[in-house]
Amino acid sequence: MNPDDEVCLCFRVSLRKVRTFCKQQDPPVASLISECLGAGTGCGWCVPFLKHLYAQHRDGVLPDLSVSPEEYAKTRLAYHVSKKRDEAVVRRATEGEGAPGDNPPLPREP
Template structure:
């Protein structure tokens, strides 16, 4: 996933926006990433990925997503269709 690819597909929040938020706002818990353009507050598909990014950042790493964007979007679509 490139920096301008969307991690939160519901609200079109890119990896770049999330990394900027992490560096500027220094959230104590991953759930605070919801303050970054509502990330994670739609279908909730991206919440585990937001948690992973926060964990990487807390560990002093530069947060990255290794997922291929089209596969990521496909899995999110499956997730949405499986919801009751």
């Protein structure tokens, strides 16, 4: 995903906003990302993705999702219709397909 792509489509919260929130607030639990403009508090679609972004932040990795914004939005629409999450998309988006080292750990601030 690109930084300006939206992770929470209900509240138009971009990946950049989530990254900045995590960096500045360093929330102790993933659920506190909801304080970033309400991310994850609408339809719930983005919650597993937000949890993944949080885990990456916690592990010192630049938060990212391996999914195009088009596929992400399309899969969300299907979720709204079926009420079932396409686990293959979640898995692919959160596991990534890049080579090791594509997303190197960020240096920790003291």
